[in-house]
Amino acid sequence: MPASPPDEERAALHVEDLDVAYGRALSALRSVSLTVPHGGVVTLLGANGAGKTTLLRAVSGTLRLHRGAITGGRIRYGDTALDGRDPVAAVRAGVVQVPEGRRVFAGLTVDENLRSGGLGLGRRSPALVREGRERVFTLFPRLAERPHQAAGLLSGGEQQMLAIGRALMAAPRLLLLDEPSLGLAPRMVARIAEVVREINAQGTAVLLVEQNAGMALSLADHAYVLEVGEIRLSGPADELARTDAVRRLYLGEETGTDHPSDAGQGVA
Amino acid sequence: MSEPTARTRALHWGRRVLPLLLLCVLPFYLDAFWLRIGLFSLAAAIGAVGLGLLTGTAGQLSLGHAFFLAVGAYGYVWLAGEPGPGLPPVLALVLAVLLAGAAGGLFSPVAGRVRGIYLGVATLALVFLGHHVLLTADSVTGGFNGRSVPPLPGFTDSDPQLVLLGVPFGAAERLWYLGLALFALTWFTACGLLRGRPGRALTALRDSETAASVMGVHVARYRSTAFVVSSMYAGLAGVLLALAFRRVVPDYFALALSVDYLAMIVIGGLGSVAGATAGAVFVTALPLLMTRYADQLPLVAAPGAADGVVGPTEAARYLYGAAIVLVLLYTPDGLRGLTRRLRTRRRLERPPATATSSREPTPAVRPKEHTP
Amino acid sequence: MSTSAPRPQATEPPELRVQEVTVRFAGLTALDDVSFTVSPGSVHALIGPNGAGKSTCFNVLSGLCRPASGTVRLGDAELTRLAPHRIAALGVARTFQNIVTTEGTVADNLMLGRHVHSRAGFAASALRLPRAVREQREHLAKAREIAELTGLERHFDTPVALLSYGDRKRVEFARALCLEPSVLLLDEPVAGMNAAERARTAETVRDVRAELGLSVVLVEHDMGLVMRLADEVTVLDFGRRIAHGTPDEVRGDPEVLRAYLGTETPQEDVA
Amino acid sequence: MTGLLDNLLSGLALGSVYALVALGFVVIFKASGVLNFAHGSLLLLGGYLIAVLHDDLGFAGALALAVVVTAAVAGALDRFLLQRGEPDPHAAHVQTIVTIGLDIVLVTDLSRRIGGDLLSLGDPWGDSVHDLGPVTVADSRLAAIVVSAVVIGAVFALFRYTAWGLSLRAAAEDLEAASLMGVRLVRVRTLAWCLAGALAALAAVFLVAFPAPGLERTTGQIALKAFPAAILGGMTSPGGALAGSVLIGLTEAFVVGYQTELHVLGEGFGDVAPYAVMVLVLLVRPTGLFGARGAARV
Amino acid sequence: STKAGDQSTGDGADGVKTGPGVTDSTLRLGALTDLTGPYATLGKSIVQAQKMWADETNAKDGICGRKVEIVVKDHGYDVQKAVAAYADIAADVVALPQVIGSPVVAALLDDIERDQLLTFPQAWAASLLGKDSVQVLGTTYDVDMIAAVDFLTRTKKLGKGDTIGHVYFEGDYGTNALEGSRWAAGRAGMKVVDQKIKATDTDLSAQVSALRKAGVKAVLISAGPAQTASLTGVAASRGLRVPIVSSAPGFAPQLMKTPAAAALEGMLHVVSAAPAVSSDLPAVRSMVAAYQKKYPGSPVDSGVLSGYNAAQLLGADLKKACEGGSLAREDVVKAHRAQKNADTGLGSPQDFSDVARPASLATYVLRPDPKAVGGLVGVEDAHRAPGVEEYLKSSGS
């Protein structure tokens, strides 16, 4: 079982004893509990197929699109119960997910992609939208260069920026990031890490799913390790980073590398 | 992935042979009306299997199936008939199928390049152009009134009387067996195609043209070959239909027929031979049966009765339309999905399947694969 | 390996030469006069910041994109004018940065990789000629073998759509291997894998290269992996080649540090 | 010269009527990937409603009510019979066939009500015509040109500039990503169907107004002509639908107008000519004139 | 148990030879009709008229001492359904006084010939001639069109060098009509500009433009009512005020309620084998009265007349066959073919003895009149247009 969550009072996202199954019989998560405190950064590590994405889907309400369902447990964000709700409810509550593999709207322009980020919030003033866009453009100047390009024609990394930017347009209070460093150049990974810090500093809590454990652990206050659908380890990020299992499996430290930058992929 | 035991192998064979046996004894029990419906269904099943290959497997929509049925039907009539070369009917049958394939081949510049719904509407043109030709080229097609169909030798009522087990074997009974044989051939070959190399290549290019092409699949060639093969099945279906109708008329091969075929493969369940067959029977037989028995429904008046009441044909149409909607509402994977679901339910009552071996239907959402 | 027709290049893959390739998209030069050579049997890494043109270069190599100028040669064959399927038939296999699998099971996908090595056409498959049946059985065995090699044996009959991201990435890799290529193009093969899995994939790449003697072109942002695997590295930025050399040379290159790695540490090393 | 102008104008007029129908197809296809075979029956429904209501409500009232009711019916069909449960892009083909079933039911019912009648919609144009220089055009057709230009412009703006339009296009690209942005998939799509229904009712007016004799049970079949129009335009954009429709209208007008000169092609080629043109265009541009070219990169 | 395959042929109790569809007490007739498709109105009129005839006949002790029964099968203009319906009833009826739908008739031709089932199709194309068991009643479309051209030259001053337009449906009906108009125009030294259309074409603006360009002095139309309305309305509005003559199926009383009504009244004539329903032939008047009494609210159109006429003619055939001692199908056909001057008083008398010739060559000319029953009134009585005989010879029949 996870260690007692840090600071019950300010805790924002509570996942309690969550069970998730795909289809009829395929159990993907078993009795998973996790907490993301208000304004905190929590990371979730785990091998391929461990169920990280599944957990995020459960929170954001898109499980049903994958013929999955919550079969037990509860998810609360603040006072809002999120289990069994649709994605709109999550967005309205301030919980926004950046999907795995970018998933930008390929046929829409960069600008339209950004505009689409705020769709869940209903009518908003143009000024507010403009402000959000400015914020994204300062975070990712590369996007500002081509607001009218079709998003599908951006390079992988550029799309990743756009995906994060799009989510930020919804002014989230809790950002669910599914492998944001995927396919990014080391410099960009560092940039994303910075961005996550910046966002967090502006008061947005982050639940970070990452394969780049070095970066994730350096960003997070608290970390969970998921294995085959169950939480195996959890604790403060720096403590966890020192455990053998994490070092071997997620930081790759015993693979006989001789370059210090191997594992961290150049997190500054 | 265990080795088949003797028991499962026997089951496997039983599941194939039994239905076939059943189909073989039907003529001893059914009258001409039913046999005719059966024959129509068999012919439709052959055509539907072909369309399933194109639409279900290769992902190419076609609304031009009626045209290829027409090519097969008229091809046979012309080749075996007078005016026409008057070839031996069996030869004419084979050539008609090839002719339909050739017609599909002629369309391959379009079929190889144009995709999905665009191809669907492009093939619509075939139906209209084809209909135009059937009416205009009356020296070959007989024009509006069509032509009568030369029977296959041995498949008429006037052939030497044959009485088996006290049942006289006329044209309907004999044609039934011909249809059955052709259908078995279709089933055999289509399954071979689907499970073999071409089937995989077609599935691949349906899901991602890019992936298929970088894995060595010649996309345009496979697309157009799929089109040709599907036309050949349609041609065969056309010949069988012609034999069943005894007369071919242009108006039958209209857009509605193409749409029917589309409905067949979806109602049956895309991508499988059994599904296409089930759908073909559903779409062909149901309206005919409903029309026949609708007057026995409550609230249905006799044909031609007073205004404002529902006549039997209308009732049949209502029911048929509703049946399509209901079947697809409750079994979105088609009739075949229904049987599969029943089977998994039975399996689920046994110990739960392990994660890797279960073959649940694919999930609803799959990331769209544009890239990089 | 008895099943497939023996490939002439099995022992010594031909050299892959990219010469002065330029690719333009409306208003944007994605590749600008890029040249490099992949010597037979080596691992050649192609790195660079996001949007540098690495994937575009792969698209040129695999025939999905036609360059405005320049040539690509594989041995004596010129690839720039060939359709993708012809290039595949010459023994060039690739994976995609964004997974591009087809529906169906892992086995189906791997069998697609065997496409160029099998012959059965429409007629043979329809009639289930013995030759087609035998061929199919043999290729299935081969596909299973490769699934084992890449750690997919557990998922062999699972629909790909049900796999997690990392596993799907592996399917792509295995599928490319099934082609028994002489040149393997890997676009970020370990993205989305954790350290242990990365190491394992790297191991596999190393193994197949040794076993099959193929050349590998690798696009990867995991510098550790690149350093470990690559014999040679070409660095692109804004479509231009900005550096070239052995991993160690490239790692110290100030231009590369500025444009790509963006870390201060190695710079100190250089100093 | 007069003949040329004449054909040009009647082609344009015809095209703009087709455009209203084609636009309905495009909106539905874009929103749900469904090829709506029931569009013809929605059209028939709209026309029938106007026909039976105009005596009591006047033409404008009848039209308004018919537009609302047809939109509601289209929306309800989509909401309760097509989209059930979760949005599912793979269900598009199944839903396409469901629309065939719906079409059968609707057409059966409406034909039963219409019987052999030829109903008038009581439109204000009657059989009046305008002389534009050397050629004569029916007023209803002039109205059709104006109305479809306005309506298509409006739909275009709707797609481009409103939140609904953006939601629709986002959902068409990627359902899951759109839902993560908080797009209400079900509602967005149902609204699109409502829009298409409204367009169908509107199109019915011009399809059966003067040069045509009135509403019959077979009126809905004219929707078929809009298939090639929609495809020619590329199936994705309102502007494309307009361009495709005008092209089809012109083709038809010219081939019929010059039928004597085109005798070699066989009598009655005017009806198949649009299809021939469509095939030729598709040969050159496999996704229509304005369709998204397989721009997806790899 | 297995099915039994017996076809009953034998002698009835009264010594009359019987066959399929005939028992000692009943005589069963079949109708393959369209009550739900494009010809629903026509189908309904015919069904009702023939039912009325059956009721009247049964009230008078039936035929040959047997009650007449009509089995109605609605195929909704669907060939496959029609073929199935035929298979369903064929073994059990003695004749078909009604088959609607040219493609349906075409698809059944071979079966009908084989079964020797006397059939009166509700279609008037010359291509249906020459079949022993199939009887087209009255004139064929080509003969009507010859009369139409004759009418134009006689009354509208058309002559050598003039051009007339002919708008026609694709298919049997239109093609056959065009043959007639072409022949007649050629004979009169006129030129025909033809325009082929489909049943789904309801806006004939483009056709009118083309006709106007060709400078036509009159227009013939062989299509459906909707097309006639559009053609006339558009022509009128574009100032192409020329006489228009339609084949009989091109008119329906409902047209008089469309915006084109005024134009129709001013410009249209209809050529038909049958008189107008409003005609004052005594037989017609009593039939119309009876029909209106039996089916109040149902419109009385030409379908009523032709359906009733067909039924009466068939009744006469059956009576004759009965007198000949056999109601077997082949004998019914024989009896039918022996009728050389069948006159029901509902139109011109008919001669069924030559299978290759139309049963009658006399054509009526009618014109629309919104006040008349059935929307039409007579203009010229039945007469044989000059040249018809010559035409029949030249077309090889």
Ligand SMILES: Nc1ncnc2c1ncn2[C@@H]1O[C@H](COP(=O)(O)OP(=O)(O)OP(=O)(O)O)[C@@H](O)[C@H]1O
């Ligand atoms: N749509 C689905 N239907 C059925 N099973 C699924 C589906 N998606 C995922 N799974 C299964 O659920 C398990 C967890 O998958 P998940 O995608 O959550 O893994 P993950 O931890 O995100 O892995 P990765 O790091 O590779 O993205 C895996 O076994 C996977 O095969």
Ligand SMILES: Nc1ncnc2c1ncn2[C@@H]1O[C@H](COP(=O)(O)OP(=O)(O)OP(=O)(O)O)[C@@H](O)[C@H]1O
């Ligand atoms: N089909 C296309 N049309 C227009 N622009 C394109 C197209 N393909 C690529 N580009 C542009 O070319 C540039 C290079 O793209 P490419 O995908 O090759 O980058 P990359 O080096 O693979 O980047 P990453 O590491 O992020 O994947 C990008 O700016 C991209 O937007």
Ligand SMILES: [Mg+2]
């Ligand atoms: Mg994941």
Ligand SMILES: [Mg+2]
């Ligand atoms: Mg890339």
